[in-house]
Amino acid sequence: MILLDEVTKRYGDTLAVDTLSMEVTDGEVCVLIGPSGCGKTTTLRMINRLVDPSSGRILIKGEDTRKSRPEVLRRTIGYAIQNVGLFPHMTVEQNIGIVPSILGWERTRITKRVHDLLGLVGLTPLTYAAKYPAQLSGGEAQRVGVARALAADPPILLMDEPFGAVDPLTRERLQQQFLAIQRELKKTVVLVTHDLDEAVRLADRVAVMRDGKLVQYDTPENLLANPSSSFVRNFVGVDRALKRMSRVPVKTLMKTTHSLRRLPSGLEGNVPPTQRFAWVTEEDGRLVGWVDAHSREDTMSVSEIDPEEMELITVMESASAREALSHMLGQGIKSIPVVDASRRLLGEVTLGDIEEATAD
Numbered sequence: 001m002i003l004l005d006e007v008t009k010r011y012g013d014t015l016a017v018d019t020l021s022m023e024v025t026d027g028e029v030c031v032l033i034g035p036s037g038c039g040k041t042t043t044l045r046m047i048n049r050l051v052d053p054s055s056g057r058i059l060i061k062g063e064d065t066r067k068s069r070p071e072v073l074r075r076t077i078g079y080a081i082q083n084v085g086l087f088p089h090m091t092v093e094q095n096i097g098i099v100p101s102i103l104g105w106e107r108t109r110i111t112k113r114v115h116d117l118l119g120l121v122g123l124t125p126l127t128y129a130a131k132y133p134a135q136l137s138g139g140e141a142q143r144v145g146v147a148r149a150l151a152a153d154p155p156i157l158l159m160d161e162p163f164g165a166v167d168p169l170t171r172e173r174l175q176q177q178f179l180a181i182q183r184e185l186k187k188t189v190v191l192v193t194h195d196l197d198e199a200v201r202l203a204d205r206v207a208v209m210r211d212g213k214l215v216q217y218d219t220p221e222n223l224l225a226n227p228s229s230s231f232v233r234n235f236v237g238v239d240r241a242l243k244r245m246s247r248v249p250v251k252t253l254m255k256t257t258h259s260l261r262r263l264p265s266g267l268e269g270n271v272p273p274t275q276r277f278a279w280v281t282e283e284d285g286r287l288v289g290w291v292d293a294h295s296r297e298d299t300m301s302v303s304e305i306d307p308e309e310m311e312l313i314t315v316m317e318s319a320s321a322r323e324a325l326s327h328m329l330g331q332g333i334k335s336i337p338v339v340d341a342s343r344r345l346l347g348e349v350t351l352g353d354i355e356e357a358t359a360d
């Protein structure tokens, strides 16, 4: 656990951080967010003692950080900085391996670690290990930065806008990768961002800062549902409901649905009298399409879903309500089938279910 206790940082007349108190729980992702200049980077840098507080204290696992030498402290804290900060004259492999080599790890162990980490962040070692930072795209450099922060397997990770410099699509992919890595490694993470969607997506807890002060520290759900001040309300914006949906898993909204089975002998089952449509599956439960009970031609003819459209017309159980909604709006459908990885029908979610779940 990281504990900040009335921490203040002054630069001359500037109060960069003002009596900030907060706790970061082990294994959780805490996201710092707020306008430019509100003190986010300064807060991060005080945690690993790149900057020392003017007053107040910071405890890590109950130990006052002032009692550890900064370089010793930093071995237990990975740091991915704003604008990546890779060493230009070192290869990707050397950049990632720098902390382990300072720690005196054996060469073979370092090489293995670097290659494992490259794999973890989705970069093929064979292609990337020998490249120099100038030969990487912005997104690749950021992934190398994240790999470097993880290199010595530190329990704590500080990340300053780690996915800042990339296009929205790459950013989304990096965020997904980060969440997958975090589910496995369960680091204690303090991450800075400007992007509220990113905060809502990644955080267990969000700290909203303004002028060096903490104005709200809450779960993303609570932050969006109950902003504590007009500042936070304005900050989280008018589309709070939409953002909240990205925290609601389809799994929790899904209802079971009546479906018909397509057997060699024909369709098994009927569309219930209260319904107009019903989903149709193969014998093994894989979704095929639907039947329309009002169909003029043949009430039992199956409208098959084009395999290429299958992904747009269905959602996975692990998707968010926001994804489900965007599929529904994109396809003009009022209910969407929920499927597993083999496309087996698990249930469905309707527009009404989503509305209900996100109502204030």
Ligand SMILES: Nc1ncnc2c1ncn2[C@@H]1O[C@H](COP(=O)(O)OP(=O)(O)OP(=O)(O)O)[C@@H](O)[C@H]1O
Binding pocket: 011, 014, 015, 016, 035, 036, 037, 038, 039, 040, 041, 042, 043
């Ligand atoms: N080394 C320094 N010397 C003087 N002032 C500084 C120094 N570092 C930061 N500041 C000031 O402290 C305040 C907080 O800076 P900080 O870098 O923590 O902001 P930030 O929230 O990370 O902003 P951004 O979102 O733009 O990265 C700013 O007003 C900044 O000008």
Ligand SMILES: [Mg+2]
Binding pocket: 040, 041, 042, 082, 160
């Ligand atoms: Mg900053």
